[in-house]
Amino acid sequence: MTVSDRVISSRPPPALAGRVAVVGGSPVRDILAVTARPEVVNFAGGLPAPGLFDTEGIAAAFQDVLAEVPQRALQYSTTEGEPALRAALADRTTVRGLATAPDDLLVTTGSQQALSLLATALLEPGDTVLVENPCYLAALQAFGFADARVVAVPGDADGVDPDALEELVVRERPKLLYTVPTFQNPTGRTLPAERRAAIARVAARRGLWGVEDDPYGELRFEGERVPWIASYEEARDRTVLLGSFSKVMAPGLRLGWLRAPAALRRACAVAKQAADLHTPAVNQLAAARYLADRDLDAHVARVAAAYGERRDAMLAGLADALPEGSSWNRPEGGMFLWARLPEGYDTTALLPRVVEQDVAYVPGRPFHAGVPDPSTMRLCFVTHTPEEIAEGLRRLGKGLG
Known part of the structure; x- marks a missing residue:
């Protein structure tokens, strides 16, 4: 191999498209990778409850x-x-x-x-x-x-x-x-x-x-x-x-x-x-x-009833889990609710401390196309049972405290 061959073989390949660096990955997927341990109560994922699948x-x-x-x-x-x-x-x-x-x-x-x-x-x-x-x-x-x-x-x-x-x-x-x-x-x-x-x-x-x-x-x-x-x-x-x-x-x-x-x-x-x-x-x-x-509508009705109980479990525990002055909504369906902590809180900065308590949420910042609200978070209430939700909120309160 000549010197010129060695120089050519050491050159890096062409760069990736610029849009890959601009768009980046999904913060939700990144959080799920960190919190995949079974002991984690994960309010971060948008995952349907696997125990309710009609397998x-x-x-x-x-x-x-x-x-x-x-x-x-x-x-x-x-x-x-x-x-x-x-x-x-x-x-x-x-x-x-x-x-x-x-x-x-x-x-x-x-x-x-x-x-x-x-x-x-x-x-x-x-x-x-x-x-x-x-x-x-x-x-x-x-x-x-x-x-x-x-x-x-x-x-x-x-x-x-x-x-x-x-x-x-x-x-x-x-x-x-x-x-x-x-x-x-x-x-x-x-x-x-x-x-x-x-x-x-x-x-x-x-x-x-x-x-x-x-x-x-x-x-x-x-x-x-x-x-x-x-x-x-x-x-x-x-x-x-x-x-x-x-x-x-x-x-x-x-x-x-x-x-x-x-x-x-x-x-x-x-x-x-x-x-x-x-x-x-x-x-x-x-x-x-x-x-x-099969009757998909009947299956969906059973799933929705279970999800409603899980939403209620989360709503029942939020006042004790979140700092005083926080606010949240009451969705009529779906999988998520949205919470806002008092001014001065940054849910992105707080997340590592919360994960140490074996619980997780998604910070609201990446969901904003305009100026982000750093005090917001998304909580998924469907993946865990009401008992697990209560424990997860106890851990969340400890992590935010």
């Missing part, structure tokens, strides 16, 4: 599919999704107030993929995206990887302020608004019906795409269901509705879907072809079989 029903669905149509289940499939699953999803969506045909839907590998496909299909570098504040963290990552400019819409305890939204649309000329209007991640709040109608009118007047993410909407413990934004007439030709089985069946299936106007849905299908060709056929067929043979 018997899901296993039976897979067994039936593999016994009856093994070649189809293990073969390549269509990008748009298995017809049986799309038909079942269309029926469920129609029953819930939004007339939907199977061809209106694209099956995705979790609704997170749907976000990535929409970012690919809709966003050019530098395009503006409007989001709630605070906002679902992985959506911020998806838009960041698309090199979009993310702007937070002002709001309050009920969510996005429609008047503020319209002002921003006029000023910023965004491509889309992203929202989780029902049992939002991270706050657990629900956007009232009158605001949903107002947002639909703004989208119609101003030519705005709306992306309505609904992974938690079926997990209601109390109160009345609120219609999807996509169900309002003004928004139907410009709203994408995202759904998922992750919170109501099992996240390991990685099954989500998007309902979108035809041109956008076709563009997302092309993007999906480039990403993964199709979502695994065996998972889709098993989910379709489960929907045909």
Whole structure:
């Protein structure tokens, strides 16, 4: 080997794309890695309770599919999704107030993929995206990887302020608004019906795409269901509705879907072809079989009842666990509640001390697209039993004290 060969072989490879460094990883995933020990009471993860999975029903669905149509289940499939699953999803969506045909839907590998496909299909570098504040963290990552400019819409305890939204649309000329209007991640709040109608009118007047993410909407413990934004007439030709089985069946299936106007849905299908060709056929067929043979609504009702008890257990212990002067909300469903400590507290700085007590939460800072509120935190109340929640809050109080 010559001297020049040795010099060439020692050179580093080309650098990674700049967006990787800018977007970074998920703080939630980083916290979960640190707190994976079984003795930790983990309020940080957005993990459904594994003890409530219908493992018997899901296993039976897979067994039936593999016994009856093994070649189809293990073969390549269509990008748009298995017809049986799309038909079942269309029926469920129609029953819930939004007339939907199977061809209106694209099956995705979790609704997170749907976000990535929409970012690919809709966003050019530098395009503006409007989001709630605070906002679902992985959506911020998806838009960041698309090199979009993310702007937070002002709001309050009920969510996005429609008047503020319209002002921003006029000023910023965004491509889309992203929202989780029902049992939002991270706050657990629900956007009232009158605001949903107002947002639909703004989208119609101003030519705005709306992306309505609904992974938690079926997990209601109390109160009345609120219609999807996509169900309002003004928004139907410009709203994408995202759904998922992750919170109501099992996240390991990685099954989500998007309902979108035809041109956008076709563009997302092309993007999906480039990403993964199709979502695994065996998972889709098993989910379709489960929907045909089992009562998913009854299962969801049992899960929601258990989650409601766990929410109540967390609400009952927060006053003793958090410093005096703290505040928090009371979600009507979903998996999360949002707490704010008194001014001067920094939940990011406090987290290592809290983890030493074998308990964890997610600091609120990374969920903010605008100026962060360092005193906030997200608490997930569904993964642990009421007794474990009580113990976790005792530890949390000790760590914050």
